Amino acid sequence: MKILLRGVTRKFGSQTVLDAVDFEVGFAHTLALIGPSGGGKSTLLRLLAGLDSPDAGEILVNGEPLPQDEESLRRHRSRTGIVFQAYNLFPHLSALGNVMLPLTAVHGLDASTARDRAMDVLKRFHLAEHTAKQPGQLSGGQRQRVAIARALAVDPAFLLLDEPTSALDPEMTAEVLDVIAELRESGKPIILVTHEMGFARRSADRVAFIAQGGVLECASAEEFFDNPSKPVLKQFLERILKY
Amino acid sequence: MKAGFFLDRPASPARPAAKILTVCILLLVYSGLCWMAFSHSLKNWEQVWNYRVTFLNGWAATIGISAAALLLSTAIGALTALARRSAFLPLRYTAVAYVETVRGLPLVVLVLFGFYGIANAIGWNDRVSVGIVLLSLFSGAYIAEIIRGGIESVGRSQWDSARAIGLTTTQTYRFVIFPQVLRQILPPVAGQFSSLIKDSSLLYIIGIPELTFAANQINSATYSTFESFVPLGICYLVLTLPVSLWTKYLESQVRYET
Ligand SMILES: Nc1ncnc2c1ncn2[C@@H]1O[C@H](COP(=O)(O)OP(=O)(O)O)[C@@H](O)[C@H]1O
Ligand SMILES: [Mg+2]
Numbered sequence: 001m002k003i004l005l006r007g008v009t010r011k012f013g014s015q016t017v018l019d020a021v022d023f024e025v026g027f028a029h030t031l032a033l034i035g036p037s038g039g040g041k042s043t044l045l046r047l048l049a050g051l052d053s054p055d056a057g058e059i060l061v062n063g064e065p066l067p068q069d070e071e072s073l074r075r076h077r078s079r080t081g082i083v084f085q086a087y088n089l090f091p092h093l094s095a096l097g098n099v100m101l102p103l104t105a106v107h108g109l110d111a112s113t114a115r116d117r118a119m120d121v122l123k124r125f126h127l128a129e130h131t132a133k134q135p136g137q138l139s140g141g142q143r144q145r146v147a148i149a150r151a152l153a154v155d156p157a158f159l160l161l162d163e164p165t166s167a168l169d170p171e172m173t174a175e176v177l178d179v180i181a182e183l184r185e186s187g188k189p190i191i192l193v194t195h196e197m198g199f200a201r202r203s204a205d206r207v208a209f210i211a212q213g214g215v216l217e218c219a220s221a222e223e224f225f226d227n228p229s230k231p232v233l234k235q236f237l238e239r240i241l242k243y
Numbered sequence: 244m245k246a247g248f249f250l251d252r253p254a255s256p257a258r259p260a261a262k263i264l265t266v267c268i269l270l271l272v273y274s275g276l277c278w279m280a281f282s283h284s285l286k287n288w289e290q291v292w293n294y295r296v297t298f299l300n301g302w303a304a305t306i307g308i309s310a311a312a313l314l315l316s317t318a319i320g321a322l323t324a325l326a327r328r329s330a331f332l333p334l335r336y337t338a339v340a341y342v343e344t345v346r347g348l349p350l351v352v353l354v355l356f357g358f359y360g361i362a363n364a365i366g367w368n369d370r371v372s373v374g375i376v377l378l379s380l381f382s383g384a385y386i387a388e389i390i391r392g393g394i395e396s397v398g399r400s401q402w403d404s405a406r407a408i409g410l411t412t413t414q415t416y417r418f419v420i421f422p423q424v425l426r427q428i429l430p431p432v433a434g435q436f437s438s439l440i441k442d443s444s445l446l447y448i449i450g451i452p453e454l455t456f457a458a459n460q461i462n463s464a465t466y467s468t469f470e471s472f473v474p475l476g477i478c479y480l481v482l483t484l485p486v487s488l489w490t491k492y493l494e495s496q497v498r499y500e501t
Pocket of ligand 2: 041162163
């Protein structure tokens, strides 16, 4: 998968979160985005997802520029698997209902085909006995696994995961990271924002450091963690790996 | 554990035996008191009984008017709540002006002005339909606020999730927002129904033969105030108490599901 950013700028009021970012990266399976809080990781991910548009510049995914108009953006979103940190699921629908909704409403599958497909994905993520439960009856880890199942069920071109484990305790974090590691085998490219440095190092092909309004470094996982070239990144890694 | 006069939160449930005993004693005491105070003025039942058809007709009218007004005011409330979220400013401001004006007026003023002012001026003389429309306009403003609150209670994250899976705005309302709003607003809307039943009594001032009007008429004809108005109160309670219990039930449902 290839991502290309050309002069991408995104401002909120007077605050410039992404400042004329030029960035190009290719990776086979997983790109990890790391960086300090408020550095613009989620903003970048939302641009890639088509949930938001840049104020200036251009984004190309696999050589295709992201569209400008809402209808094409909606189609782009429907072919992209997106998982946020929390509150992904619709609380009035069961786990199964959540996974089925995009299949029936957006992708035009009939109910029984959608149900079969949703059940397959839920089973794959060991959620078979929870399909009838509403999100309020699931643990945080189960909710995130359902959210990932929902994103994957539509057979997206790629997946965008924004800190999917940040709201979870260590045990649930492990259970969700297991699922993400398993996704590698599905062959879907993943862009993952995470604070789990160990996981990033083990499973990412490329790691990018986002801070101060741009992408300050992008390298293979070993190089990124073992030989960080920029002093800011060194400092960031020292601080975060201290404990 | 120290037993205080006021309950802890959440209140510890009373024992069933204590509940039943309390209710029985209270019933006895209060009905005894009422009997002592009013027994001499409650003896004109035969004369009032002659008017039972008037009374029942009034009761039927009250139920009919309230039900019709509930349907109409729900429609008005839903449209107004949507208008308040419209991107088209004139529509949004019209909705705001309507809601704030009506909520700032007593129902009597609205009924008097609407009937003697507007309806008479345009030659609309069917009292019952004017009454239903006025009552619906009144209640619609409150329902609009209930629905608006319900829509706003559905968090930003739901819109984001809906957009993320590729739903259109219309689909988002249909599959994500409305089902959640409905669950939120059912209890307060049921409560509004109870208000509607009570508020419909005010329509007697424009001469609609509903329950209060009927009781008043019987009182004038028979000079038996208590015998006319005690059944009146009971008839309203028979309608509003079940609605109120149903509202409580709906509230408990919403609480446990989310
Ligand atoms: N919708 C928004 N409106 C205003 N400010 C925003 C919005 N989204 C993000 N920001 C601001 O942009 C900055 C970067 O946010 P974000 O991309 O969420 O950072 P990260 O995900 O790296 O923690 C933050 O300072 C945040 O307050
Ligand atoms: Mg973020």
